[in-house]
Amino acid sequence: MTDLADVPSAEPLLAALPAPLRAAAARRYAEHGPLLYQRLAGLYGACPGFGQWYETLLATVGGLLAARPADLLALDARRAAEPDWFLRQDMLGYSAYASRFGGDLAGVGRRIGHLRALGVTYLHLLPFLRARAGENDGGFAVASFDEVDPALGSMADLETLCGQLRDAGISLCADFVLNHVADDHAWARGAMAGDARLRKFFHVFPDRAMPERYESTLGQVFPEAAPGNFTQVPAMEGWVWTTFYPFQWDLNYANPEVLAEIAAALLRLANRGVEVFRLDSTAFLWKREGTACMNQPEVHALLQALRAIVGIAAPAVLLKAEAIVPTRDLPAYLGDAGKPECHLAYHSTLMAAGWAALAEQDTELLRAVIARTPNPPPGASWLTYVRCHDDIGWKILLDEAGGAAGRLAAVARFFHGEGGTYAAGVPFQNGAAAPSDGTITATNGMAAALTGFETAEGPLAREMALRRLLLVHGVALAFGGMPMLYMGDELGMSNDHAYRTDAQRAHDTRWVQRPVFDDDSLARRDDPDTWSGRVFHALRALVEERRQCPALAADVPRKLLPVPDDALLALARGDDFLALFNFSERTMVVDLPALGAGTWPGYSGKVELAPWSMLWLRR
Numbered sequence: 001m002t003d004l005a006d007v008p009s010a011e012p013l014l015a016a017l018p019a020p021l022r023a024a025a026a027r028r029y030a031e032h033g034p035l036l037y038q039r040l041a042g043l044y045g046a047c048p049g050f051g052q053w054y055e056t057l058l059a060t061v062g063g064l065l066a067a068r069p070a071d072l073l074a075l076d077a078r079r080a081a082e083p084d085w086f087l088r089q090d091m092l093g094y095s096a097y098a099s100r101f102g103g104d105l106a107g108v109g110r111r112i113g114h115l116r117a118l119g120v121t122y123l124h125l126l127p128f129l130r131a132r133a134g135e136n137d138g139g140f141a142v143a144s145f146d147e148v149d150p151a152l153g154s155m156a157d158l159e160t161l162c163g164q165l166r167d168a169g170i171s172l173c174a175d176f177v178l179n180h181v182a183d184d185h186a187w188a189r190g191a192m193a194g195d196a197r198l199r200k201f202f203h204v205f206p207d208r209a210m211p212e213r214y215e216s217t218l219g220q221v222f223p224e225a226a227p228g229n230f231t232q233v234p235a236m237e238g239w240v241w242t243t244f245y246p247f248q249w250d251l252n253y254a255n256p257e258v259l260a261e262i263a264a265a266l267l268r269l270a271n272r273g274v275e276v277f278r279l280d281s282t283a284f285l286w287k288r289e290g291t292a293c294m295n296q297p298e299v300h301a302l303l304q305a306l307r308a309i310v311g312i313a314a315p316a317v318l319l320k321a322e323a324i325v326p327t328r329d330l331p332a333y334l335g336d337a338g339k340p341e342c343h344l345a346y347h348s349t350l351m352a353a354g355w356a357a358l359a360e361q362d363t364e365l366l367r368a369v370i371a372r373t374p375n376p377p378p379g380a381s382w383l384t385y386v387r388c389h390d391d392i393g394w395k396i397l398l399d400e401a402g403g404a405a406g407r408l409a410a411v412a413r414f415f416h417g418e419g420g421t422y423a424a425g426v427p428f429q430n431g432a433a434a435p436s437d438g439t440i441t442a443t444n445g446m447a448a449a450l451t452g453f454e455t456a457e458g459p460l461a462r463e464m465a466l467r468r469l470l471l472v473h474g475v476a477l478a479f480g481g482m483p484m485l486y487m488g489d490e491l492g493m494s495n496d497h498a499y500r501t502d503a504q505r506a507h508d509t510r511w512v513q514r515p516v517f518d519d520d521s522l523a524r525r526d527d528p529d530t531w532s533g534r535v536f537h538a539l540r541a542l543v544e545e546r547r548q549c550p551a552l553a554a555d556v557p558r559k560l561l562p563v564p565d566d567a568l569l570a571l572a573r574g575d576d577f578l579a580l581f582n583f584s585e586r587t588m589v590v591d592l593p594a595l596g597a598g599t600w601p602g603y604s605g606k607v608e609l610a611p612w613s614m615l616w617l618r619r
């Protein structure tokens with residue numbers, strides 16, 4: 001670790017600050033400066049003018065700290081007094097598109113009552129900044145980091161919403177698309193107009209030679225809708241790196257100016273009141289020939305630098321990594337003791353493995369994922385979830401499945417309803433590919449559609465669908481981390497097929513799980529005789545049980561108990577909590593002493609688990 005003595009002076013950071021803030025910033029620089037400098041020197045030390053660039057960066061960061069509003073400075077102080085606030089067992093996330101959930105930002109504010117009724121303390125709004133005109137990947141093609149999508153409101157509306165949410169005990173999490181910008185973002189437009197400085201913000205190649213060398217080891221995120229990773233752009237007289245859609249231009253983080261611009265954009269949003277940033281597509285930030293250009297060490301250096309910057313200028317802010325990668329690559333996103341990175345990271349393989357356990361009536365993959373998941377370093381935690389706006393990509397489970405692509409392809413087919421299963425999922429990408437060539441189709445669908453509500457005929461089938469829905473949510477709530485529900489799943493909302501007739505969306509089946517929030521379902525929320533009411537009531541009860549159970553705080557260690565039945569999952573948290581999950585359609589008898597689980601108040605000896613049911617035991 002670099003000593004503070006070797007780190008450039010804090011003076012450029014402190015220059016613009018009033019006295020009280022100056023002292024705080026000096027303290028924070030003493031804490032975060034060494035790692036910040038070490039990481040940036042490692043990334044950019046060889047770039048000409050690095051020393052000057054670093055000073056300018058500090059001055060920018062200082063200027064943004066000076067501009068931080070008083071209520072957010074107060075929040076910084078509150079969070080500093082309770083840094084582990086987001087690890088508490090009463091934390092509950094909820095993820096939604098503002099347009100779908102509330103119509104616009106003001107409409108989201110009118111949904112706060114519903115969020116509170118559910119117990120939500122953290123609201124993740126999918127991209128709400130001004131996006132590319134026309135097709136924009138659900139807002140993930142950002143045209144401006146400083147403007148709200150005019151259809152959703154204004155920056156003032158964002159500030160109002162942040163304040164309303166905070167008053168209700170809810171932190172706003174905003175998407176921050178780190179990896180790329182839209183092809184109509186000012187940086188891309190400038191580059192196309194011939195600005196040499198802005199051209200260097202992107203990866204541009206004059207011909208196909210380098211792209212082809214890279215392609216030989218790259219994967220593809222959207223092989224059907226957006227094959228390849230490079231797009232020919234006549235105005236650029238060359239090929240631009242576009243990992244996702246052709247209109248999403250990857251940023252070139254080998255250029256220090258890009259990091260400086262992005263860090264400043266993030267801090268400007270933090271100063272509007274955003275408390276958490278979901279860092280989209282983090283795995284892809286650094287390119288290296290001969291690799292898949294994912295999870296490179298420089299990605300972690302960049303994220304650690306960003307974390308240090310946030311720690312200095314907006315310490316209340318949390319960073320959340322979205323890296324949809326195999327289990328072995330996940331822990332790095334949370335950093336290490338002394339080298340903090342993101343506060344939260346999506347546990348994407350836990351999510352996928354929960355679904356696989358349902359399909360296979362076997363918890364082997366789920367147990368393998370859990371066994372390979374280390375406890376996070378202090379002050380960091382997993383984001384656990386069941387569904388989100390994206391597909392379930394099964395191939396991230398290939399390690400746990402021992403490379404058996406056919407096995408995962410079968411899980412996918414199960415959820416697509418092949419062979420008359422209960423599931424009503426929709427394939428995403430590679431729909432036509434044969435499992436034999438190693439490609440595995442991803443799956444879309446609302447939770448209720450995947451657990452069988454849509455195909456259920458009669459009360460018993462609906463009851464089983466409900467149990468399955470609770471079972472997968474039970475894993476997310478008991479695992480240890482911050483659980484996040486996905487808009488509509490709390491009311492058991494169905495798939496929405498309207499996208500098929502929308503020319504800009506028809507090719508992207510992820511829209512099947514981005515329905516408009518249904519006010520009729522909401523009206524039935526408190527009526528236990530309806531499907532929506534039953535789902536809501538049952539989920540709400542689980543959330544409440546979790547809230548009252550200190551062993552379910554994120555930092556209580558977890559322990560997996562060996563199970564005598566392949567369809568059982570037995571997960572202990574500390575000494576005072578044990579959850580049993582029956583992932584089968586059979587009634588299961590579990591012998592607690594034989595499981596090594598001892599006795600629990602009200603339970604000793606054998607307990608019976610109904611099909612697809614779970615039991616949470618507490619001491």
Ligand code: OTU
Nearest residue numbers: 137140221244280281282322323324390
């Ligand atoms: C993220 O997704 C977003 O969540 C998607 O909605 C965007 O389309 C995408 O970035 C581009 O901004 O790989 O780790 O397979 O799981 O695209 C980043 C589909 C990602 C998503 C994948 C994902």
